[in-house]
Amino acid sequence: xxxxxxxxxxxxxxxxxxxxxxxxxxxxxxxxxxxxxxxxxxxxxxxxxxxxxxxxxxxxxxxxxxxxxxxxxxxxxxxxxxxxxxxxxxxxxxxxxxxxxxxxxxxxxxxxxxxxxxxxxxxxxxxxxxxxxxxxxxxxxxxxxxxxxxxxxxxxxxxxxxxxxxxxxxxxxxxxxxxxxxxxxxxxxxxxxxxxxxxxxxxxxxxxxxx
Amino acid sequence: xxxxxxxxxxxxxxxxxxxxxxxxxxxxxxxxxxxxxxxxxxxxxxxxxxxxxxxxxxxxxxxxxxxxxxxxxxxxxxxxxxxxxxxxxxxxxxxxxxxxxxxxxxxxxxxxxxxxxxxxxxxxxxxxxxxxxxxxxxxxxxxxxxxxxxxxxxxxxxxxxxxxxxxxxxxxxxxxxxxxxxxxxxxxxxxxxxxxxxxxxxxxxxxxxxx
Amino acid sequence: xxxxxxxxxxxxxxxxxxxxxxxxxxxxxxxxxxxxxxxxxxxxxxxxxxxxxxxxxxxxxxxxxxxxxxxxxxxxxxxxxxxxxxxxxxxxxxxxxxxxxxxxxxxxxxxxxxxxxxxxxxxxxxxxxxxxxxxxxxxxxxxxxxxxxxxxxxxxxxxxxxxxxxxxxxxxxxxxxxxxxxxxxxxxxxxxxxxxxxxxxxxxxxxxxxx
Amino acid sequence: xxxxxxxxxxxxxxxxxxxxxxxxxxxxxxxxxxxxxxxxxxxxxxxxxxxxxxxxxxxxxxxxxxxxxxxxxxxxxxxxxxxxxxxxxxxxxxxxxxxxxxxxxxxxxxxxxxxxxxxxxxxxxxxxxxxxxxxxxxxxxxxxxxxxxxxxxxxxxxxxxxxxxxxxxxxxxxxxxxxxxxxxxxxxxxxxxxxxxxxxxxxxxxxxxxx
DNA sequence: AATGAATGAGAATTCATTCAT
DNA sequence: TATGAATGAATTCTCATTCAT
Numbered sequence: 001x002x003x004x005x006x007x008x009x010x011x012x013x014x015x016x017x018x019x020x021x022x023x024x025x026x027x028x029x030x031x032x033x034x035x036x037x038x039x040x041x042x043x044x045x046x047x048x049x050x051x052x053x054x055x056x057x058x059x060x061x062x063x064x065x066x067x068x069x070x071x072x073x074x075x076x077x078x079x080x081x082x083x084x085x086x087x088x089x090x091x092x093x094x095x096x097x098x099x100x101x102x103x104x105x106x107x108x109x110x111x112x113x114x115x116x117x118x119x120x121x122x123x124x125x126x127x128x129x130x131x132x133x134x135x136x137x138x139x140x141x142x143x144x145x146x147x148x149x150x151x152x153x154x155x156x157x158x159x160x161x162x163x164x165x166x167x168x169x170x171x172x173x174x175x176x177x178x179x180x181x182x183x184x185x186x187x188x189x190x191x192x193x194x195x196x197x198x199x200x201x202x203x204x205x206x207x208x209x210x211x
Numbered sequence: 212x213x214x215x216x217x218x219x220x221x222x223x224x225x226x227x228x229x230x231x232x233x234x235x236x237x238x239x240x241x242x243x244x245x246x247x248x249x250x251x252x253x254x255x256x257x258x259x260x261x262x263x264x265x266x267x268x269x270x271x272x273x274x275x276x277x278x279x280x281x282x283x284x285x286x287x288x289x290x291x292x293x294x295x296x297x298x299x300x301x302x303x304x305x306x307x308x309x310x311x312x313x314x315x316x317x318x319x320x321x322x323x324x325x326x327x328x329x330x331x332x333x334x335x336x337x338x339x340x341x342x343x344x345x346x347x348x349x350x351x352x353x354x355x356x357x358x359x360x361x362x363x364x365x366x367x368x369x370x371x372x373x374x375x376x377x378x379x380x381x382x383x384x385x386x387x388x389x390x391x392x393x394x395x396x397x398x399x400x401x402x403x404x405x406x407x408x409x410x411x412x413x414x415x416x417x418x419x420x421x422x
Numbered sequence: 423x424x425x426x427x428x429x430x431x432x433x434x435x436x437x438x439x440x441x442x443x444x445x446x447x448x449x450x451x452x453x454x455x456x457x458x459x460x461x462x463x464x465x466x467x468x469x470x471x472x473x474x475x476x477x478x479x480x481x482x483x484x485x486x487x488x489x490x491x492x493x494x495x496x497x498x499x500x501x502x503x504x505x506x507x508x509x510x511x512x513x514x515x516x517x518x519x520x521x522x523x524x525x526x527x528x529x530x531x532x533x534x535x536x537x538x539x540x541x542x543x544x545x546x547x548x549x550x551x552x553x554x555x556x557x558x559x560x561x562x563x564x565x566x567x568x569x570x571x572x573x574x575x576x577x578x579x580x581x582x583x584x585x586x587x588x589x590x591x592x593x594x595x596x597x598x599x600x601x602x603x604x605x606x607x608x609x610x611x612x613x614x615x616x617x618x619x620x621x622x623x624x625x626x627x628x629x630x631x632x633x
Numbered sequence: 634x635x636x637x638x639x640x641x642x643x644x645x646x647x648x649x650x651x652x653x654x655x656x657x658x659x660x661x662x663x664x665x666x667x668x669x670x671x672x673x674x675x676x677x678x679x680x681x682x683x684x685x686x687x688x689x690x691x692x693x694x695x696x697x698x699x700x701x702x703x704x705x706x707x708x709x710x711x712x713x714x715x716x717x718x719x720x721x722x723x724x725x726x727x728x729x730x731x732x733x734x735x736x737x738x739x740x741x742x743x744x745x746x747x748x749x750x751x752x753x754x755x756x757x758x759x760x761x762x763x764x765x766x767x768x769x770x771x772x773x774x775x776x777x778x779x780x781x782x783x784x785x786x787x788x789x790x791x792x793x794x795x796x797x798x799x800x801x802x803x804x805x806x807x808x809x810x811x812x813x814x815x816x817x818x819x820x821x822x823x824x825x826x827x828x829x830x831x832x833x834x835x836x837x838x839x840x841x842x843x844x
Numbered sequence: 845a846a847t848g849a850a851t852g853a854g855a856a857t858t859c860a861t862t863c864a865t
Numbered sequence: 866t867a868t869g870a871a872t873g874a875a876t877t878c879t880c881a882t883t884c885a886t
Contacts, residue, residue: 008866016878024874027328028239028242030238030242031239031241031242033858033859034860034861035859035860037856038366039283043867044867044868044869045860045861045869046862046863046868046869047864047866047867047868049860049861050867053283053861054860054861055860057859062212064846071864074222100885105282115326115381116237117385138311147321149407149408151404151407151408151410152404152407153400156400156401156404156873157404158374159375159401160371160401160405161403162378163375163379164371164374164375165375165379166374166378167370167373167377168370168374169380170326183878186319189364189367190367190371192368193362193363193364193367193368194371195365195369196360196362196363197362197408197409198408211872215848215849217847218849244875244876244877245874245876245877245878246875246877254850254851255852256851256852256877256878257849257850257851257852257878257879257880258849258850258851260877260878260879261848261849261850263850264878265877265878266877266878300879409851422863424797424821424876427847428851429847438732448750449750450661450664452660452664453661453663453664455879455880455881455883456880456881457880465847466846466848466883467882468845468846468847468848468849468883468884469845469846469847469859470848471882471883472845472846475882476881476882477881477882493774502870528766529773535678537748538661539660571812571829571830573826574829574830574831575822575826578822578823578826578851579826581797581800581823581843582793582797582823582826582827584800585792585796585797585799586792586796586799588796588800589792589795589796589799589800590792592706592748611786611789612792612793614791615784615785615786615789615790616793618784619782619784619830619831620830621783629831635848637869639869639872665854666854666856667855667857668854668855668856676871676872677871677872677873678856678857678872678873679857679871679872679873680868680870680872681860681870683869683870683871684855684858684870687856687857688856688857688863747864753859836852
């Protein structure tokens with residue numbers, strides 16, 4: 001990409017980033033149409049290719065940007081009790097909602113990366129995704145897993161939570177408009193049920209910030 | 212479509228169906244390329260359009276076929292304890308694996324229908340999908356939900372199970388080759404943990420066929 | 423072409439000839455569709471190519487056939503006063519209607535040859551058309567042109583008659599069904615007016631058979 | 634169509650219009666090949682579809698253009714004695730030759746519209762053709778038909794003239810190059826003979842501008 | 845002789861990318 | 866910097882022709 005992109009007015013940069021992210025998130029790499037992105041961003045096609053050599057270059061940039069921004073906000077704004085699994089999980093979703101204010105499609109876009117199956121896109125993007133996964137893993141590092149009942153396998157539990165939340169996110173994004181409150185309610189209810197099912201009675205951390 | 216398709220040798224029919232299903236499942240309706248399907252099936256492009264008028268016609272046919280076949284096998288081969296949630300769920304996955312023997316991409320294809328976002332594809336296919344959802348709902352009708360702990364909300368629980376299993380399925384299909392044993396192991400472990408977390412102690416149906 | 427065509431039952435031969443002629447007449451050489459011809463004739467595509475090597479071969483055969491048949495009927499059934507221009511002209515149209523009974527599209531097909539602009543078709547067919555033109559010219563050989571007023575140039579007059587009759591023919595064929603009576607009425611009225619305009623007063627052959 | 638077409642250099646617009654008109658005129662709507670038009674116009678296929686959404690869109694545009702241009706020139710440059718049938722007819726042909734200087738295929742194209750038999754093309758184009766027919770009819774409104782001999786039926790006469798002139802036009806366009814002088818000579822000779830045959834002796838308007 | 849399944853070159857159309865202005 | 870006209874390879878679909886049965 002052309003570094004001069006960053007000399008553009010922030011507002012224009014963001015229009016371009018949001019346009020690209022939206023179209024990529026909704027269609028995947030291959031099916032995403034340059035014309036549509038350009039229309040979303042309100043700029044010309046020529047300019048697009050002036051800053052980003054080609055579609056894969058733009059994709060790479062946007063992946064990088066989304067992940068760096070998300071990771072940054074995780075570091076800046078995630079302030080849940082780091083020892084509590086559910087508070088942490090809920091807090092991460094809160095951060096996603098925060099990010100949505102500036103970049104409405106970052107959460108869906110990050111989620112869509114898992115389904116990407118264009119080999120070209122995958123090979124261009126693998127290392128960035130690792131950055132995000134590591135950051136998330138890091139957020140869970142101080143989680144106290146002693147609260148869980150003995151029959152709870154951590155890996156399976158984590159997988160259950162992450163697949164389900166991914167499903168909820170995608171369902172909510174499929175609506176005409178994304179209803180943030182409704183989304184957070186669904187997440188909260190889900191997490192509460194998961195806590196009730198997994199935490200040893202009497203120890204179920206009552207201060208867990210999931211509400 | 213041209214009804215003479217059914218006069219073809221079964222093996223050729225299946226090559227065509229599998230080719231179409233694979234490419235549709237992996238790419239979605241729009242991005243799926245006729246050329247690729249044709250190559251997968253080892254036939255000529257012309258023949259494709261001899262039997263199916265156009266891409267959407269083929270898609271409709273394949274959706275119909277996948278769902279009818281899956282529903283048929285559910286009726287013929289699902290013989291788990293119908294009152295046990297986990298046995299039923301596991302049994303359905305066993306049926307999917309059975310279907311895979313003849314049509315390797317039916318499970319992924321059915322799962323992919325949820326993500327389809329081409330309006331053309333959706334409007335052509337809506338009613339068929341309902342048939343499948345109804346059949347699945349029907350399988351759960353006799354499930355005894357009294358075994359669940361009072362803090363277990365049925366809708367949230369079902370959603371958790373279905374999103375997670377969808378996730379596992381897609382992850383396994385993303386591997387070079389689909390390892391059936393590994394897939395069923397993951398499903399079993401997951402369901403066992405869900406049972407352990409949700410069923411009232413002492414009633415946890417010890418005969419539940421999830422192994 | 424394959425001479426064995428003539429061993430087929432006459433009725434089948436004619437179905438094939440009529441089917442081809444109709445589709446060629448209505449669409450021209452290039453646009454004429456093999457499928458349509460085959461459907462019109464009620465036979466299989468394979469058989470078509472069994473008797474006629476390819477489209478141009480069939481076209482050549484049909485042109486040849488139409489012209490030979492038309493010329494034969496001109497010789498057999500044209501019995502107007504050969505010295506009278508209008509009687510002869512009208513008589514030729516009567517022969518066309520006669521031919522229509524067996525081969526409904528011969529008249530239109532012959533007329534369409536003038537508009538053919540596919541180079542391939544033209545080069546394959548030139549000599550046959552000459553046969554027809556010569557036969558028509560021959561029919562006019564004994565016409566007495568002394569009856570025409572001095573300001574009537576024969577070439578221009580002939581051209582006027584032939585272009586106008588071609589136009590009428592095509593207009594009538596454009597109707598849902600070809601109305602023979604109506605067609606012959608239009609021809610008669612036209613020829614009568616032409617006679618009134620061109621023949622020297624007082625000599626206007628009152629027995630001229632144009633009705 | 635894309636209105637920006639009109640921002641192109643006039644010369645390029647005309648190359649595109651002429652290319653399309655030529656290929657449509659010679660082949661009819663269906664058989665007309667985009668590749669051929671593109672080659673005629675010396676531009677790329679992509680550009681074609683950048684300005685005109687699809688083949689029928691281009692066809693509609695070209696019909697509209699040809700008719701508006703022809704009607705405009707009829708209003709601007711037809712200055713024959715409006716009461717004289719032959720002068721008016723000849724004048725219209727002069728206007729066609731004038732139009733040919735800018736758009737060589739307009740006359741043939743307009744003539745070809747009568748033979749169009751693609752339903753798609755016909756339904757897209759019906760109203761435009763009416764505009765042209767009305768304009769022509771309008772040109773004949775002041776014609777004095779009292780000069781004609783009593784045996785001359787106006788409808789049959791008009792039909793004779795129009796079919797014959799259509800025939801001459803198409804014959805001349807069938808030559809390698811269109812010889813304007815030769816064409817106008819044929820038209821003049823034809824009209825003179827028609828006048829001699831139809832106008833009452835002694836009144837034959839001697840100033841009629843057909844020479 | 846007869847069928848129609850099968851083929852592949854060619855048609856219209858889309859879309860990432862380039863380039864003159 | 867910014868535009869959008871221009872390109873051509875790829876895509877969906879058609880059709881004359883071939884070939885196994």
